[in-house]
Amino acid sequence: MRSIIRKLGNPKIFVFTIMWMMILVFVGTIAQRDMGLYYAQQQYFSNWLAWFGPIPVPGGRLTMLVMFLNMISLLFRHTLWQMKKVGIIIVHMGALLLLIGGGITAWFSFEGNMVLDEGGESNFIVNSQQSELAFINTTQPDYNDITSLPEKILKNRNILNPTDLPFTIEIIQFHSNAEAERRTQSKGDFYHGLAKNFLLLPKENEKEAEMNRAGILFKISDTNTDADGIYSLFLGQSIPQTLQVNDESYTLVLRRERIYLPFAIELLDFKRVLHPGTTIPKSFSSEVNLIENDIPRRVMIKMNEPLRHKEYTFFQASFSQSDSGETSILAVVKNYGRLFPYISSLIMSFGLLIHLLLQLPKLLSSKGKKRA
Amino acid sequence: MKKVVLLLSVFLSTFSLFSRDFDYRDIPVQDGGRIKPLDTFARNQLLSIYGKRSLKSEDVPAIDWLIDLLADPHIGFKQKVFKLRNPEVVQSLGLEWDNIHTYSYHEILDGLESQRELLIQIHAKPVDELSIIESQLKELHANFQKFANMWWHLKIIPPISDNPEDSWISPWEVESEQALSENQRNLLFNFLEYLNKKLQNDTLGMDMAMSNYYNELNTNYSILIDSHRLKLETWYNEANMFYISLAFYILAFLLLGFSWVTAPILLKKIAYFSLIIGFLLHGGGLCLRMYIMQRPPVTTLYESIIFVSFIANLCAIILEYIRKDGLGIFIGSISGAIFHYIGFKYSVDGDTMGMLVAVLNSNFWLATHVTTITIGYGTSLMAGFMGHIYLGMAILYPERTSSLKEIYNNTFGITLMALFFSLFGTILGGIWADQSWGRFWGWDPKENGAMLICMWHLMMIHMRLSGMVKGPGFALGMVLNNIIVALAWFGVNLLSVGLHSYGFASGIAINLGLFILFEFLFGIGAYFWANSKQKIAIK
Incomplete structure (x- = not known):
C-alpha cells in the first residue's frame, strides 16, 4: 500500500497529467469555434472520456481526478514535511481545495435563466440547455397541477407511468434539435394534433445550445378514450396541445426545464445606460422586487453586482427590447462550491509567496551557484 | 540612491514645465463617449x-488641419488628405494611382459619385x-461622410x-439660437469668433476669443469639465513619451554593444542609465494615461502591450541591478524596443483611450x-527571454x-514569479467571473x-x-x-474575431504565426545544438 502511494505521488505523474490536460484544453478551445462553447465543454472537459475522432481518451474529469490522487499521495511523502518546504505544502493544500471545489461545483451546481418582462413576475428558473415534457392539469380553475418529465428520461422507447397521470406515455422519438416536415398524406385519427400532418426530423445541434429546438413524438395509452394515440410536440410551439381524459383536461407542452423557487421576483424597471453619444453600453441594471411570503423588498441588480438570496445568485446577464417593452434576463446560479476558489486562491497565493520569499534571493543572486 | 533621487527630480521637473495656458488645442469635445481635447x-x-x-507632406499638426478645415472649408476641401493604399480602390x-496616393475631397467625391450603385x-x-x-x-465612404460633415x-x-x-x-444640431442657454451660446460664439479671427489672421483677436472661451468654461462648466486634464492630454499627445522611451531603449542597446567591443565599464553604466530613463518615461506615459482616464493601467489590448513591456523592463532593471553584467540591459532594451514597436502598430487603430463596455x-x-494577469504575461515573457539567453550562451x-548555472537559476526564479502572478491573476479572473456571471470557470x-x-x-x-x-x-x-503566452494574449482574440479577420487582424494572424514558427524553430534548434556542444565540452 505504502509503495503504491509513493508511486502515485511521483511528480512525473503530475508532469504527464498536466501535459495531457494542456492538450485537452488546447483542442477543446479550438473546437469551440466549430461546435460552440457548451458542447465543446461537455465533450472535452465535463466528461470522463473524451473522443478524438473514434479514439477514446481521458476527459477533463478523469485527468483532474488523477491530478487529485497524485497530490493527495504527495502529502503522505515524508520528504515533503520539512521546514524549508512549508510554502510548497501550503500551495499543494490550496490546489487540492481548488480541485475539491471544482468537483463539488461540477456535481451540485445549477445554472439557469430567469426571463422577466418589465412589470412582470416570475418564480421559476429556466434551464436553457435542457427540456422537459410537462402535463398541466387545468381542470381546477384556481390552480394547476403540473407533472413534468425531465429530458434525462425522455429516451426513445422509454415507457413512463407517472403516478399522478391516469395514462401511460411511451416515448417514440426525442431529438434535442429537430425540425418539422409536412407529411405528404395526413395520418388517421390515431394521430393527434401536430403529429397528424407533420413528421419529426432530427437536426444537428446548433453551436449555441440555447438555439436548439427540441422535438418529441410519443404515444399515450391506457386512457380507454379517444385520447389514446400518437402526439408530437415542439419547443416553443404556438398552438397548445390539449388532452381530455374522463373529466380531467390537460395541456401538454415541451418546454425548457423549469425549477421553481421558494420566492418570486418582479421586474420594476430595466435600465441600459450608454456612454454618451455612442452605442457602447456603460451599464445594465434591473430594479426588482424580491417577494417572499408576500412581502416585497426592493433590490438593484447590476453588472458585477448580483443579488444573492438563499443559495441562489441572480446576475444581470442579458436583455431584449421590443415594442411591448423591455425584458431583462437574469442568470441564476445555485452553487455550493462557490467559496472554494476564494479560499483556495488565498491559500495558494500565500504559499507561493512564502516559497518565493524563501527561494528568490538565492535564485536571483549571481552567487546562487555556491549554494545550489 | 542619490542617482535615483536625481533622476526622479529631473523627471518630475519636466512635468512642472508644462504649466501653460489653456489654448485652442484643449477645447473640450465629446467623442467616443468621453470628453477629450x-x-x-x-x-x-x-x-x-x-x-x-x-x-506629413505639409508638416501640419492634426489640430491645425482641423481648425483650417473648420474655419475655411474651401481650402480644407482642396487638401489632399484621403490616403488610399489599395490601387484597386483608386482604379474603381x-x-x-500616383506615388503619394493621397486625394482631395473633390476627387473622392467624383469617384464615389461614379460608383453610387456599387456603394x-x-x-x-x-x-x-x-x-x-x-x-x-465602405470605409472610405464612411470617412468621406465624416470629413464632409465634420461640423456635425x-x-x-x-x-x-x-x-x-x-x-x-x-x-449643426442647434435648431435656433434660442434653443441654447446663455452659457452654451457664449461658449459656441467664442469658438466661432476664434475661427473667424483665425481666418482674418488676427492673432490678437484669436487670443481674445480664446481667453473669453476659457473664462466661460471655467466659470460655468468647471464641474463637468476638468480643464487641467484636457491640457494634460494635449501634452501627452504632443510629448510622445513612448517614442522617446523607445529612443532611449535603442540607445541603451547600442551603448551596450559598444561596451562589449571597447569594453569600458563606463559605457555600460551609461547604457544602464539610458535604460532607466527610457523606463521612467515609459512609466510616466502609463501614469499619465491612468490619470487622464481615471482608471487602472490596463483596459485594452494596446495598454496591455505597453504594460507587459513595462513589467518586463522592471524585471530586467532589477536583474541588472543584481547581476551587473549587462544581461539585464540586453534583455530590457531589446524587449522594450520590440514591444514599443508592436504598441505603435496597435495605436493606429484609433483612439487608444476608448471607453469600456x-x-x-x-x-x-x-x-x-x-x-495581475498582465504582470503574469510580462514576467512569463521575461523568463522566456532568459531561456533564449541560456540557449545562446x-x-x-x-x-x-558556472555562469550557465547562474542563468538557469535566474530563469527558474523568474518562472516562479511568473507562476505566482499568472496563477493569482487567473484565479482573480475566475472570481470576477463568479461575481459578474455566476460561474468561476x-x-x-x-x-x-x-x-494554459x-x-x-x-x-x-x-x-x-x-x-x-x-x-x-x-x-x-x-x-x-513564449508561444503559449502569445497564443493566450493575441491568439484568443483571433479565435473570436474569426470571419471578419481582414485588414489589420489578418496582419496579426500572420505575425503571430511567424512568431510562433520562429520561437519553435529557434527553441528546438538551439536546444539540440547546445546539447551537442555540451557533449563536446565534456569530452
Missing part, C-alpha cells in the same frame, strides 16, 4: 482618413460577406446640466485581475558551466489561455523537480512558453 479629436479624425496623426474610383450594393451586404476592396470602399461630428456644445452622462451637441467597467477588477560558451477561450500559461509553468517546474529536464531542457521549455 480637440487635439485628440483632430488626431483621430486625421488618423482614420489620412492614416497618420499629422499631415477612376483616379490616378448602395455594398451597404446592403452583411459585413462578413464583403471582399477586401468592398470593405475598403464636432460635439462641442456641453449640455445645460452638469450630468456627465448627457450627450453634447454639435453646432459594461462588464469591463469596474475599476476594482481591472485594477486587480487585469493588472550554451551554444557560444559551453565551457562556462466557464472554459471560455480567454480563461483557457490563461490556464499556468499549467505550462507548473509542468516546467515539476519537470525540473523530478529531474526530467536540466538547464537546456528548462530553457527550451521557457522559450516555448
